[in-house]
Amino acid sequence: MTVLVTGGAGYIGGHMVLALLDAGEQVVVLDNLSTGFRWAVPEAAKLIIGDFGDAQLVDAILAEHGVDAIAHFAAKIVVPESVADPIAYYHNNTAKALSLLECAVRHKIKHFIFSSTAAVYGEPEISPISEQTPLAPINPYGRSKLMVEWMLQDVAKAHDLRFAVLRYFNVAGADPKGRLGQSSPKATHLIKVAVQAALGHRKGVDVFGADYPTRDGSCIRDYIQVTDLIDAHLLALAHLRKGGESLTCNCGYGRGLSVLEVVDVVKQVSGVKFDVRISGRRPGDPASLVAGADRIRTMLHWTPRHDDVGEIVRQALDWERRLHNRSIEADRQKV
Numbered sequence: 001m002t003v004l005v006t007g008g009a010g011y012i013g014g015h016m017v018l019a020l021l022d023a024g025e026q027v028v029v030l031d032n033l034s035t036g037f038r039w040a041v042p043e044a045a046k047l048i049i050g051d052f053g054d055a056q057l058v059d060a061i062l063a064e065h066g067v068d069a070i071a072h073f074a075a076k077i078v079v080p081e082s083v084a085d086p087i088a089y090y091h092n093n094t095a096k097a098l099s100l101l102e103c104a105v106r107h108k109i110k111h112f113i114f115s116s117t118a119a120v121y122g123e124p125e126i127s128p129i130s131e132q133t134p135l136a137p138i139n140p141y142g143r144s145k146l147m148v149e150w151m152l153q154d155v156a157k158a159h160d161l162r163f164a165v166l167r168y169f170n171v172a173g174a175d176p177k178g179r180l181g182q183s184s185p186k187a188t189h190l191i192k193v194a195v196q197a198a199l200g201h202r203k204g205v206d207v208f209g210a211d212y213p214t215r216d217g218s219c220i221r222d223y224i225q226v227t228d229l230i231d232a233h234l235l236a237l238a239h240l241r242k243g244g245e246s247l248t249c250n251c252g253y254g255r256g257l258s259v260l261e262v263v264d265v266v267k268q269v270s271g272v273k274f275d276v277r278i279s280g281r282r283p284g285d286p287a288s289l290v291a292g293a294d295r296i297r298t299m300l301h302w303t304p305r306h307d308d309v310g311e312i313v314r315q316a317l318d319w320e321r322r323l324h325n326r327s328i329e330a331d332r333q334k335v
């Protein structure tokens, strides 16, 4: 049995590929390398460079590789970009997902794991956020993902396909073995940005708003370590393969950290006192997003192993140093 991983050359999908290979699974990666990297995919996985919206290509992959499960990570993921160019987001994240689902049904794929997001909840007033919290995304990115959740629910009712929708909160950290981490040079995620500041790769950190109704005025998020998140995917896959029902679960630890708290941890762990500037709010940022994480623990018996922000930051720092050395090495080879 083979798992097709779309977006397997990216940050989170790449960790899924590592975990599947570690577990002895056959893996095919489909990625157009728009934000992913060829080097991120180990040779033991088959990398096909192409678009998951290319039905002919997907049909050929499903026919050829004996795929029993699709883990669909590929997407555009930058919220402000989705506001500026909604059509690109609905096209890539929603329309192409419909095409992927059509291929899945045509080839009788039984198991589908989908990377959803806390952005489907919008700006909920309740904390922690359970899966029953009303779905009210406030930007095209969140809506483009929610529509895929709805399509999956309908398709699963009509066809022999079961799904796991995993709604990620803020994903951070890196592979504890140092094989992979967040590599996109344009990443805007807080921990990545703060770690780059600590290493002197950027000038300090702007805190987007210190006037929120939170304990220190900065926004609160639930940061989940990437390997713990991937453990949840492996458990979801095993659950579906055993004949388990379709499920939708939040993926977070159920504890929130403020932006200022995260920045302090990065300073402590790195030993560097980089500049921190309080700037204006970033449009579309909810004050607080903390996962109600009971369902995933009960239904999948998920037990996180890396729920420690100091460890998450150490991993991110370690990976950022490796990335930097890698780019110096690449430049040296060009000379």
Ligand SMILES: NC(=O)c1ccc[n+]([C@@H]2O[C@H](COP(=O)([O-])OP(=O)(O)OC[C@H]3O[C@@H](n4cnc5c(N)ncnc54)[C@H](O)[C@@H]3O)[C@@H](O)[C@H]2O)c1
Pocket (backbone or CB within 6 Å): 006, 007, 008, 009, 010, 011, 012, 013, 030, 031, 032, 033, 034, 035, 036, 037, 050, 051, 052, 053, 072, 073, 074, 075, 076, 077, 092, 096, 115, 116, 117, 118, 167, 168, 169, 170, 171, 172, 184
């Ligand atoms: N990073 C987070 O904190 C976070 C939070 C919630 C949800 N998610 C979801 O997790 C998934 C993975 O995110 P990530 O952080 O690894 O992002 P990423 O940009 O590192 O990975 C996305 C991958 O998909 C590929 N891709 C994009 N469009 C494609 C297409 N049309 N055809 C083929 N490949 C395509 C990219 O090249 C890239 O390798 C996304 O679906 C994202 O919405 C991420």
Ligand SMILES: O=c1ccn([C@@H]2O[C@H](COP(=O)(O)OP(=O)(O)O[C@H]3O[C@H](CO)[C@@H](O)[C@H](O)[C@H]3O)[C@@H](O)[C@H]2O)c(=O)[nH]1
Pocket (backbone or CB within 6 Å): 077, 117, 118, 119, 168, 169, 170, 171, 188, 189, 190, 191, 193, 205, 206, 207, 208, 209, 219, 220, 221, 259, 282, 285, 289
């Ligand atoms: O330079 C920075 C970067 C971020 N932040 C703040 O840090 C928090 C976290 O921001 P970021 O790391 O950019 O993540 P989010 O905007 O919370 O979004 C992430 O987490 C969401 C789920 O919670 C997912 O839906 C998104 O895909 C994913 O990018 C927010 O309050 C930001 O305003 C700063 O203050 N300065």
